[in-house]
Amino acid sequence: MAACATGFILNNNVLIVAGSLVGASGIILTQIMCKAMNRSLTNVLLGGFGQTVNAAAEDGPAIVIKEVGVEEAAMLFDAASSVIVVPGYGMAVAQAQHVIRELMEQCEKRNIDFKFAIHPVAGRMPGHMNVLLAEANISYDKLIEMESINDEFPSTDLVFVVGANDVVNPAARTNPQSPIYGMPILNADKARTVIVSKRSMGKGYAGVENELFGYPNCLMLFGDAKQTITKVVTEMKDMS
Missing domain, CATH: 3.40.50.1220 (TPP-binding domain)
Structure with missing residues (x-):
């Protein structure tokens, strides 16, 4: 999107077209990932994903793992x-x-x-x-x-x-x-x-x-x- 904006400022059609294509592709990929995570774009950007503490896991018993060689x-x-x-x-x-x-x-x-x-x-x-x-x-x-x-x-x-x-x-x-x-x-x-x-x-x-x-x-x-x-x-x- 920055490239597209720069294209308008410089009156450069190549930057406008390239920036628009890359920006549109990025938006489509972002929508796909948000759908796959069952979350909205706003929640991904502002929701602090990764900062939320899983209280049930913290308060419950520790996970007992089995290691294999x-x-x-x-x-x-x-x-x-x-x-x-x-x-x-x-x-x-x-x-x-x-x-x-x-x-x-x-x-x-x-x-x-x-x-x-x-x-x-x-x-x-x-x-x-x-x-x-x-x-x-x-x-x-x-x-x-x-x-x-x-x-x-x-x-x-x-x-x-x-x-x-x-x-x-x-x-x-x-x-x-x-x-x-x-x-x-x-x-x-x-x-x-x-x-x-x-x-x-x-x-x-x-x-x-x-x-x-x-x-x-x-x-x-x-x-x-x-x-x-x-x-x-x-x-x-x-x-x-």
């Missing part, structure tokens, strides 16, 4: 018949998309059904995960949008959450006091087993605890995603 994780992948990967911003930070492709290849050698569940606001903008996974030469037909894949989670053996947080937080469905309540999420918690790859127990963009991490079917694989997944792939290669 690289060898155990590899065994779970090896034994699964279906796997769904949920990528998030943490995957982009770790640049783990290429090693995830290697993980996919190892699973497909074992005739394991392997898919990716894409949330509209995963990453920093709509389409962020699609671009990264395409960069790793992962076929587009493997990337399934939230509305199309959510019903598959209950029948999935293993869900692998890589660097995602708020988009798989069951509090969005179950906790009316949560600032993300009502936000559409991926139903990863309904799978038979969930492995979450994270550096630490840090909170996501919303600034609230993720209830999924304490679920009995959830296991935490701590460490840099690229390094830990590389080790999992190596273990799977040794098994074959």
Whole structure:
């Protein structure tokens, strides 16, 4: 919009057209993300998202997590018949998309059904995960949008959450006091087993605890995603 305004001041038609196109695209993307988060634009800009304290989580019992090692994780992948990967911003930070492709290849050698569940606001903008996974030469037909894949989670053996947080937080469905309540999420918690790859127990963009991490079917694989997944792939290669 600043470029567009500058174009009017300088009487430069190129700046006016370019600024208008970029500004319009930004508004459309913002509307998509607001819809995906079930929030208005005013609430996103002025609501202090990430500053709200989840009182229920603070006053309730601490989340008890179960940690899984690289060898155990590899065994779970090896034994699964279906796997769904949920990528998030943490995957982009770790640049783990290429090693995830290697993980996919190892699973497909074992005739394991392997898919990716894409949330509209995963990453920093709509389409962020699609671009990264395409960069790793992962076929587009493997990337399934939230509305199309959510019903598959209950029948999935293993869900692998890589660097995602708020988009798989069951509090969005179950906790009316949560600032993300009502936000559409991926139903990863309904799978038979969930492995979450994270550096630490840090909170996501919303600034609230993720209830999924304490679920009995959830296991935490701590460490840099690229390094830990590389080790999992190596273990799977040794098994074959």
